[in-house]
Amino acid sequence: MVGLGTLARKIFGSANDRRVKAYRPQVAAINALEEETKALSDEALRGRTAEFRERLASGEKLEDLLVPAFATVREAARRTLGQRHYDVQLIGGMVLNEGGIAEMKTGEGKTLVATLSVYLNALPGKGVHVVTVNDYLARRDAELMSRIYGFLGLTTGVIVHGLSDEERRAAYACDVVYATNNELGFDYLRDNMKYERGQMVQRGHAYAIVDEVDSILVDEARTPLIISGPVEDRSDLYTTIDRFIPAVTPADFDLDEKQRSVSFTEEGTEKLENLLAAAGLLKGASLYDIENVSIVHHLNQALRAHKLFQRDKDYIVKDGEVVIIDEFTGRMMPGRRYSEGLHQALEAKERVKIQPENQTFASITFQNYFRMYGKLAGMTGTAATEADEFMDIYGLEVVEIPTNVAVARIDDDDEVYRTVQEKYNAIVETIREAKTRSQPVLVGTTSIEKSEMLATMLTRAGFRQADFNVLFDGDEGSTTELVFQVLNARYHEQEAYIISQAGVPGAVTIATNMAGRGTDIQLGGNADMRIERELGAMPAGPERAAAEAKIREDIARLKRKALEAGGLFVIGTERHESRRIDNQLRGRSGRQGDPGHSRFYLSLQDDLMRIFGSDRMDGMLQKLGLKEGESIVHPWINKALEKAQQKVEARNFDIRKNLLKYDDVMNDQRKVIFEQRIELMTEESVEDTVRDMRHDVVAEMVARFIPENAYAEQWDTAGLAAAVREQLNLDLPVEDWAKEEGIADEEMRERLTNAADEAYAERETRFSSELLRHIEKAVLLQTLDHLWREHLAALDALRSVIGFRGYAQRDPLQEYRTEAFTLFEALLNNLRQAVTTQLMRVELAERPAEPEPLDERMIQAHHIDPLTGEDEMALADAAVARGEAAGRFSATPVAADAAAFARAGRNDPCPCGSGKKFKHCHGALV
Missing domain, CATH: 1.10.3060.10 (Helical scaffold and wing domains of SecA)
Structure with missing residues (x-):
């Protein structure tokens, strides 16, 4: 029986359908200008930028310029990149311009869509920030799309890790800035640690478009960005506390895997009080007296380290260090550390050197950073499941943009097995069958550990791990050779190349996660990336042109073979706790109307199934006579799993919302302090x-x-x-x-x-x-x-x-x-x-002309949680610490009289004759 809601949508269309339909008149108006715009010379087309800016200066609004501006960008893209925006891409650009989220399927050209709204919003000259998830994508997108912006007379900058302040300041001064979310957030925090207004690099927060908006504003928003530095060494305390945990029995603590929480029971608290009292660590009669707050905190962190965090899943021990593993991507995150003593508790647990704790110098959540923008927009392939959160937290409405060509992918119901072993056996057999028909296969796992487990099983089944530097040649029958590739690359460039070639016939690629890769899987392979890799050093000329033509011809042949085999086959080895991650994996198949297939293989021993009541299901399956190696497939199971995922998503939303409520309190104070600093510096x-x-x-x-x-x-x-x-x-x-x-x-x-x-x-x-x-x-x-x-x-x-x-x-x-x-x-x-006391005591002190080097502490910039997506920040430069040492003014009149030093400006040469600026010599703050 058809539901009333379904019947109503068939007659009236959904709210999303009506929203998309409302953009059609503007699309028609842009299309009507196409021939006129094509007839313009390059100079005339470029001259439109100055014309639009004049119209803005005379009082017109951005919305008045949308149609001609979009038509201009479309023609510029055609002339510079050879790409013409589809009608649905124009709609995506309009959604971005209105400050919404454009949900567009993989392969629909989101990077190109952004140029429309970026150009229009860059016209006022206040700067537009395009936010990506990693440095590689920021550089790649900036380099590619700057051809359009440069053609139209706009400047483009890119912010990646390792740039100096001068380079960052120059990039932020551009009309369009490509940067990662972490670099933007940390630059904001570092700017508010500077001591002169001219040292700040950012110039405001007018408009931002966030690519992979769900990854950045949802997944990475669970914990704040923090800039911190080391404090005193307390390793003895962590080691001492850790010795008590082995005495803790299951009756002494409550473990909740669903909530990822653990706490001591009354029995456990009493036991620890006795142990601490015997060790002389307990102050007062009770563990929860105010004097023992620090001890309680470290006990709780030690309990979490032992009972919640698993070695080789949540972290690994490498070269004597505890290295966090990203839950989403399965990658190691060197340089990242858990906060609040948790990382030290893990180091004590693993008996490795305990690094000093850090003191927070500045912090901000992504929620509060991105809410500073006057206008915010985003784009992704998977946002609908988090639409409520986007609206509630950021005021962003999600609009699903229709695909340019209808999706032809077949999504099978999940296959559920009783044990993990049976599940993996079925996966290996499915991969073998796909290989026999030369169908490319992408296998998604949830962790490095599970990728390696599957790789081991494939090796035992006669497969061989190899890379795809040498692509398959279908004519020689090598597509049936049992080889596979495990995607655990450390560098995004290499990672992008492997992903780009995962659509070659017979290719088998195992990847830990597909979110935010920024590279499409094209059937037959990616011609541009192959050309760049194979012919990068070859100079332009007839020889290179012939080689490029040969590669493109080879790609076309391989694509036909992949299409005949059924397109990309996506295999999920288990359900993730978030439906979005599953949808991101599925979305890699069926690009631009290509055929494709997807199927998830589950077992009752998977985390999600185990936590959400698989015991009863296991008993039921045994009663039904399910034999070893057999699976159960039914839409009801899919619905039950989706409800379980919704529960986890709701819990994670509550965590993020709760974090934000507390951070909002700090944010009000942060804004007062940061605004006051800028006022004082000015x-x-x-x-x-x-x-x-x-x-x-x-x-x-x-x-x-x-x-x-x-x-x-x-x-x-x-x-x-x-x-x-x-x-x-x-x-x-x-x-x-x-x-x-x-x-x-x-x-x-x-x-x-x-x-x-x-x-x-x-x-x-x-x-x-x-x-x-x-x-x-x-x-x-x-x-x-x-x-x-x-x-x-x-x-x-x-x-x-x-x-x-x-x-x-x-x-x-x-x-x-x-x-x-x-x-x-x-x-x-x-x-x-403090200010009054210091100023009433400050003196001119004598010291050598060449000051002794400052004790420069390494200041860390980090996002300290495993759920941080593609966070590539490493230890921040020691330059962050410039001006951070608190102390008194010190100056020495040695080579000139005191009056000369008194007259010297901050940027004047020092009167001592050292050749340095006064502020870096006798006017330095130490």
């Missing part, structure tokens, strides 16, 4: 700010030691005098003043304020106004940064324990907001006191 002088701080400190001091409406004999004059000495560096007769008849707190505050101002004025006379203005700004920014780091650490600690307030029937989030606000107030109060 101002010529912070003299007024420093004076107000000094006066506030005096007022707070008087209020603390002289109670309101109290008699003079009730004043704590000794305490006030000590505070004046400590914070104002002044030895004043406060106690004598208090004995004067009729003196009040107002007069006391006025005397102290005047004394502080006079002492500061005398310091200005000695240093010179220009030099003191520089010192004020440097001290203010450095102190603000130091206190902000301490504040971040305090918030992290608060976040880890605030959940216990729930036991007292209080909302942890509301409690966190209240406590965080109190901590922020304390930060501002401490800032006033």
